[in-house]
Amino acid sequence: MNRQSNLYTIIYSTVLVIVVGVVLSVVYQALRPQQLENIANDTKRQILASARIVPQDGQTIADLYSEHIKDSYIVNAEGQKVDSKVNPFDVKVSLEVKKPAEERLLPVFECNTPDGMKYIVPVYGAGLWGPIWGYLAFDANGDTIYGAYFAHQGETPGLGAEIEKPAFSGQFEGKNIFAPGGDFTSVAVVKTGKEPADRAWVHAISGGTITSQGVQAMLLNSLEPYAAFFRELLAATPETNMTASIRADEGESNVEK
Incomplete structure (x- = not known):
């Protein structure tokens, strides 16, 4: 066959594409299990x-997760555990937050920490340039935030991207999502000087107004469907209820400590 002909060029290109495609497919399939494991470990x-x-040094994420996460399950908007074939770890929160609250699958992870049992739930929303997400850990009273982790896909470095820094997420520690009277309020993300008197708040990212507003909306939308579940935890903690009653009687508000 004439190597200078168009037919030869077409056949050569076709064979080359097929061979490269097969090689890439084989490599992809070979690496896929490791990729899935890496994704799972990052989520953990x-x-x-x-x-x-x-x-710490010598500890793997998988071992640490198995050591501390003692149980996981799915609840509904009524706070009841549901029998679902879906593993709580595999719930696509990005899809669930788009559904009405009563239709969502709401994952809960029970985590054993040096400070006692904590209840971890995922949150998902939109920032300025793309999705933002994270996890919040709550004390056994279902009201007080023990810790928070936030991440983003493409927020501006030095501005909105600061939500992933401890300087921002650390502000959520100790904040309550219920007002003394029992109403769900979530946590406000506000500018300095705009602190509300009737709910818990944290300071927004300087220069990251849209992302900060996104975090506030994310928390409200993601946490409100869990309100019934959190209230059940709160009701099972008499000392917390007593403290809340005292705060309400004294006219104190659930704001930054």
Whole structure:
């Protein structure tokens, strides 16, 4: 066959594309299990980070997760555990947050920490340039935030991207999502000087107004469906209820400590 002909060029290019495609497919399939494991380990790392658990030298994320996450399950908007064939770890929160609250699958992870049992839930929303997400760990009272972890896909470095820094996420520690009277309020993300008197708040990222607003909206949308579940935890903690009643009687508000 004439190597200078168009037919030869077409056949050569076709064979080359097929061979390269087959090789890439084989490599992809060979590496896929490792890729899935890496993705799973990163998710586990984020869940643990919300409970202030980070691996030390010699510790693997998988072992650390198995050691601290004692149970996981799915609840509904009524606070009841549901029998689902979906593993809580595999719930696509990005899809669930788009559904009405009563239709969502709401994952809960029970985490054993040096400070006792914590309940971790995922949150998902939109920033300025793309999705933002994270996990919040709650004390056994279902009201007080023990720790928070946030991440983003493409927020501006030095501005909105600061949500992933401890300087921002650390502000959530100790904040309550219920007002003394029992109403769900979530946590406000506000500018300095705009602090509300009737709910818990944290300071927004300087120069990252849209991302900060996105975090506030994300928390409200993601946490409100869990309100019934959190209330059940709160009701099972008499000392917390007593403290809340005292705060309400004294006219104190659930704001930054």
